[in-house]
Amino acid sequence: MDAREAALRQAHGHAVRWLASLDDRRVPARASVDEIVRALGRELPDAPSAPADVVDLLASACEPGLTAFPCGRFYGFVVGGTEPAALAADWLVSAWDQNSVMRAASPAYAAVEEVAGAWLLDLLGLPGDSAVGFTTGATMANFTCLAAARDAELRRAGWNAARDGLTGGPAVRVLAGEDRHMAVDLALRYLGLGRPELVTADGQGRIDPAALRQALAAGEGGPTIVVLQAGDIHSGAFDPFAEAVGAAREAGAWVHVDGAFGLWAAASPRYAHLTAGCADADSWATDAHKTLNVPYDCGLALVRDPSAVRAAMGLRGDYLIHDEQGDPVDKVPELSRRGRAFTVWAALRSLGRSGVGDLVDRLCRHATAFAAGLAATDGATVLNDVVFTQVCAGFGDDDRTDRVLARLLDDGTAWISGSTWHGRRVMRISVSNWSTTDADVTRSLTAIRRASAGA
Known part of the structure; x- marks a missing residue:
């Protein structure tokens, strides 16, 4: 096996393990920038390194600092995951x-x-x-x-x-x-x-x-x-x-x-x-x-x-x-x-015309489910007409909304970020990932309710 093939095999293994971890891992990263810098090493080595070893170090050092953007419970920004054929x-x-x-x-x-x-x-x-x-x-x-x-x-x-x-x-x-x-x-x-x-x-x-x-x-x-x-x-x-x-x-x-x-x-x-x-x-x-x-x-x-x-x-x-x-x-x-x-x-070839339409419909259905779940949550108010994939909600005053957001990120089940809309702090949910399931929405709503109850 030459050096290139060895590096590619190492990368493949790390990629497969990363993707397999998405269902169960915390969505926020576990490590800080400084911790990852220390793991990578600040000094440029004098001597060359084997490509496979470099890939292994990169993946091992960075994995704790990765946010699970591709998982079905990330709603912080309007970013999708990666559809399998496209990946x-x-x-x-x-x-x-x-x-x-x-x-x-x-x-x-x-x-x-x-x-x-x-x-x-x-x-x-x-x-x-x-x-x-x-x-x-x-x-x-x-x-x-x-x-x-x-x-x-x-x-x-x-x-x-x-x-x-x-x-x-x-x-x-x-x-x-x-x-x-x-x-x-x-x-x-x-x-x-x-x-x-x-x-x-x-x-x-x-x-x-x-x-x-x-x-x-x-x-x-x-x-x-x-x-x-x-x-x-x-x-x-x-x-x-x-x-x-x-x-x-x-x-x-x-x-x-x-x-x-x-x-x-x-x-x-x-x-x-x-x-x-x-x-x-x-x-x-x-x-x-x-x-x-x-x-x-x-x-x-x-x-x-x-x-x-x-x-x-x-x-x-x-x-x-x-x-x-x-x-x-x-x-x-x-x-x-x-x-x-x-x-x-x-x-496009993988999804076909109907598959793209179904993807859009599914994202919108999840957004509607979030809105319904929030409307049934004590202290939460849905603030927008949910016509597509975005949901904004408040939890009383701005300070309490920010406390709910902070507790939700500490919980780690989902990533949902805050924003300011029409002069008030809001929880902004963006449903954009092809892999989000009904179960992901349910888990995320449960986490929101835990965060709200403790805020």
């Missing part, structure tokens, strides 16, 4: 080590990206000739789409941002709901556009179409982007797309949808109504690691006009081999990157 495909991604930039360099990757992209557009009910770029996550997917929007809107105003930059050009207005996700603001900051103009939203975070129309009319025209959302991070609510997109269209604005986890509602016949009118937008961002449950990292930037994203993201280099049909690099900010489409293809 296995990700191991191949590392082994194959493909350059995912050019069609000529890796026909295999380009083919898989083409197929997976077409499947995604079909599954999500989006225009079939849209561009699909595979980014690091939803933040960079928003960045990519908004870059295409910015440059396209400036071109319409007679300004070439790619050649002349932003200085001296027309101002680009960006309007977004009060409850948009912070990743939108971050992407706009990266793009030199600053904070968006905020539009009134209702108590669930849905943008007010009348207020949007009024805000658009109050402007002086010119380059304008409207950002909508599919899935509020606290309530799970969806903007009223038909009305909001209509208002934006009347003003001649580009419409972008941040659908990090909620865009996948379109894949479920039961929940697709939440995205009615969404397909009429100009661009959409989502994250396959969330509702689709592929491994980190895998965002998706979808743009109706492929030429717009190519103009914003594409590049030319004398040493690159450009294909007339276009290359994967034309749609994303990075050159060096993982072959993300391999894992998306594997998840």
